[in-house]
Amino acid sequence: MNKRSSWALPYAIFLVLFVAMPLLLIVMYSFQDASGHFTLSNITKFFSDRDSLSTFALSLEVAIENTALCILIGYPAAYILADKSLNRSTVTVVLFILPMWVNALMRTLATAELFTMAGIQLGKGTLLFGMCYDYLPFMIYPIYTTLAKMDRSYAEAAADLGASPFTVFRKVTLPLSLPGVASGVLMVFMPTVSTFAISEFLTNNKIKLFGTIIQENINNSMWNYGAALSFIMLIIIGLTSFIGRKDNAGAEGGAI
Amino acid sequence: MTEHIIDIKHLSKSFSGKEVLSDINLYVRRGEFITLLGPSGCGKTTMLRMIAGFLDPDEGEILLDGNPLVGVPPHKRPLNTVFQRYALFPHLDVYDNIAFGLKLQKIPSDEIDKRVRKVLKLVSMSDYEDRDVDTLSGGQQQRIAIARAIVNKPKVLLLDEPLAALDLKMRKDMQIELKEMHKQLGITFIYVTHDQEEALTLSDTIVVMNEGRIQQIGTPKDIYNEPVNSFVADFIGESNILNATMICDHKVSFIGHEFECVDEGFGENVPVDVVIRPEDIYIRRSQSGTQFSGTVVSCTFKGVHYEMFVDTDEGFEMMIQDYNAFEPGEKVHMLIKPEDIQVMKKERVDNVIPATVGKEGTVQMLGENFECSTEGFSEGDKVLAHVPFDKVDLEDDDEAGKTSGNVSFILYKGDHYHLTILTESGEKVWVDTDDIWDKNDLVGINILPEDIRLEKAEENE
Numbered sequence: 001m002n003k004r005s006s007w008a009l010p011y012a013i014f015l016v017l018f019v020a021m022p023l024l025l026i027v028m029y030s031f032q033d034a035s036g037h038f039t040l041s042n043i044t045k046f047f048s049d050r051d052s053l054s055t056f057a058l059s060l061e062v063a064i065e066n067t068a069l070c071i072l073i074g075y076p077a078a079y080i081l082a083d084k085s086l087n088r089s090t091v092t093v094v095l096f097i098l099p100m101w102v103n104a105l106m107r108t109l110a111t112a113e114l115f116t117m118a119g120i121q122l123g124k125g126t127l128l129f130g131m132c133y134d135y136l137p138f139m140i141y142p143i144y145t146t147l148a149k150m151d152r153s154y155a156e157a158a159a160d161l162g163a164s165p166f167t168v169f170r171k172v173t174l175p176l177s178l179p180g181v182a183s184g185v186l187m188v189f190m191p192t193v194s195t196f197a198i199s200e201f202l203t204n205n206k207i208k209l210f211g212t213i214i215q216e217n218i219n220n221s222m223w224n225y226g227a228a229l230s231f232i233m234l235i236i237i238g239l240t241s242f243i244g245r246k247d248n249a250g251a252e253g254g255a256i
Numbered sequence: 257m258t259e260h261i262i263d264i265k266h267l268s269k270s271f272s273g274k275e276v277l278s279d280i281n282l283y284v285r286r287g288e289f290i291t292l293l294g295p296s297g298c299g300k301t302t303m304l305r306m307i308a309g310f311l312d313p314d315e316g317e318i319l320l321d322g323n324p325l326v327g328v329p330p331h332k333r334p335l336n337t338v339f340q341r342y343a344l345f346p347h348l349d350v351y352d353n354i355a356f357g358l359k360l361q362k363i364p365s366d367e368i369d370k371r372v373r374k375v376l377k378l379v380s381m382s383d384y385e386d387r388d389v390d391t392l393s394g395g396q397q398q399r400i401a402i403a404r405a406i407v408n409k410p411k412v413l414l415l416d417e418p419l420a421a422l423d424l425k426m427r428k429d430m431q432i433e434l435k436e437m438h439k440q441l442g443i444t445f446i447y448v449t450h451d452q453e454e455a456l457t458l459s460d461t462i463v464v465m466n467e468g469r470i471q472q473i474g475t476p477k478d479i480y481n482e483p484v485n486s487f488v489a490d491f492i493g494e495s496n497i498l499n500a501t502m503i504c505d506h507k508v509s510f511i512g513h514e515f516e517c518v519d520e521g522f523g524e525n526v527p528v529d530v531v532i533r534p535e536d537i538y539i540r541r542s543q544s545g546t547q548f549s550g551t552v553v554s555c556t557f558k559g560v561h562y563e564m565f566v567d568t569d570e571g572f573e574m575m576i577q578d579y580n581a582f583e584p585g586e587k588v589h590m591l592i593k594p595e596d597i598q599v600m601k602k603e604r605v606d607n608v609i610p611a612t613v614g615k616e617g618t619v620q621m622l623g624e625n626f627e628c629s630t631e632g633f634s635e636g637d638k639v640l641a642h643v644p645f646d647k648v649d650l651e652d653d654d655e656a657g658k659t660s661g662n663v664s665f666i667l668y669k670g671d672h673y674h675l676t677i678l679t680e681s682g683e684k685v686w687v688d689t690d691d692i693w694d695k696n697d698l699v700g701i702n703i704l705p706e707d708i709r710l711e712k713a714e715e716n717e
């Protein structure tokens with residue numbers, strides 16, 4: 001080992017201790033029963049349990065809805081922030097990103113309080129609102145960076161070739177900003193599938209998401225089933241990010 | 257059909273208070289290859305962008321075939337641009353890049369196909385239709401950018417330093433191809449470059465620009481052989497620019513000698529500038545028939561010719577190009593033919609600075625109070641202060657000067673430097689000095705009281 005590669009040693013140790021080992025433990029627990037014998041029952045239990053499956057379906061549904069909502073609100077916001085004729089100051093950008101600096105739990109609790117104060121029934125609507133509020137900055141920022149970095153001459157070239165401002169957006173700006181959207185989707189979709197705190201506070205535990213079930217199992221010392229559920233989610237998230245990565249290939253990333 | 261395809265009238269533009277184009281008047285003939293040439297920041301690209309429609313002028317008009325263009329959005333202008341960094345769409349392949357404009361015009365696809373193939377052949381890029389643009393080399397991308405523009409059959413093709421990013425060899429090849437394309441297509445080309453050699457090679461007409469103003473418009477030959485001022489002479493090709501006195505018609509004196517020339521109408525004993533191209537000075541070993549002599553200081557081989565610096569006996573440095581080499585230290589004799597001396601009117605013979613007479617013995621100018629004799633004037637009078645070029649003192653330390661400024665242009669005049677200083681107050685001061693300064697140097701400026709001569713300003717100023 002030469003001198004410079006030894007600099008990587010602390011990080012390697014960190015990765016082994018805090019990433020590889022826990023992952024390995026999750027996988028081990030997933031395939032063991034309470035007494036430590038190998039079993040597939042945890043996995044089969046999930047796939048034969050109607051409740052677990054429907055919770056999982058609901059989680060995906062909520063995550064997809066939230067991601068769509070974030071794109072719908074976040075893209076125009078990012079576009080306006082990146083357009084120098086509409087926004088000249090970086091302060092507005094910071095203001096949009098600022099909520100990321102406040103603890104998500106605090107924001108969620110505060111939102112729940114606001115709904116209660118206004119007398120609004122907690123349910124799926126409030127859940128989506130809270131999720132969107134929490135994750136919107138993660139959608140805006142990567143799209144904003146891609147748009148802000150984009151060479152203006154592309155849009156000028158398109159206009160020069162006869163494209164109206166709307167066509168310029170549809171045929172050039174939008175396709176070129178897709179890598180930013182892809183990063184945004186990854187950063188919003190993955191955490192929303194696994195979140196449990198938001199659904200707990202913003203629906204008073206009326207709506208259970210996949211993350212909630214994992215948390216409940218772990219809390220009730222059902223380590224093995226909890227680990228199996230985590231493992232399944234890991235695979236799913238891995239797959240989505242793999243697909244996302246593929247779309248993203250060769251393009252300039254806009255991730256934070 | 258008029259002869260002019262584009263008319264530009266009284267065009268002005270400022271960016272945050274700084275004027276980048278002032279009162280530009282220009283016309284472009286149908287089918288010609290016109291080049292806007294100038295150093296960076298001269299306003300040439302701004303002008304091109306206004307013709308393309310990416311910028312609106314503050315004042316003035318641009319007419320295309322007699323119809324006003326200002327206010328028409330870029331996508332409705334029948335012009336196309338080749339961008340400096342190509343701006344090919346990275347998400348489209350070569351074919352779709354070129355077909356972009358045609359598809360927007362809703363042209364049937366078999367016609368698009370035909371035109372794309374034809375234009376690809378024209379830029380020698382057949383069989384590249386399906387390639388991704390980022391797999392192409394710089395030169396190939398440039399060809400596709402040109403193809404994407406000309407496939408739309410624009411009335412005028414605008415080219416913004418299209419060859420600047422290519423290496424020398426490739427640039428030379430592309431120059432020839434561009435010229436060939438211009439001939440074949442018959443489209444009017446408006447070309448922007450800072451490369452004087454490129455401009456001389458390509459253009460039918462060159463527009464030399466500096467600091468937002470047109471300096472000279474002419475054919476490459478005119479611009480090279482008969483520059484109208486020292487900026488043009490210095491910017492285009494190598495030259496010896498010298499202070500001279502027009503003694504009478506056909507007789508001019510410089511570097512301590514009198515020369516026959518072909519110019520007339522300047523008056524008698526009038527200070528002028530002369531330009532002599534280094535290849536127009538004949539250099540000999542024998543004295544017979546020569547006009548002045550000197551000693552070779554340096555000699556460099558430049559491929560076809562040798563470039564020599566010669567100190568004349570009177571102490572002027574001349575650049576001379578000749579096919580024969582003369583050794584440094586060698587005594588040589590020189591000859592300049594009358595038709596090779598280009599006489600130019602001096603833009604100014606001294607600094608004329610608008611000023612206001614202040615308290616006793618002071619005058620306010622360049623944003624500061626200068627001491628000088630104010631005899632015959634009273635406080636508050638608007639005056640013009642005359643300061644000879646060689647009486648402006650420059651200081652290394654900008655704090656040591658009454659005011660300060662940046663060296664913005666340097667001209668070597670054989671035995672001294674003629675500098676243009678942009679002062680803190682935004683005015684210009686011209687200085688003759690023997691010292692060597694660099695462009696953009698921050699200098700202190702001092703003027704002695706006895707070197708300022710006041711003159712009553714015209715009432716209407």
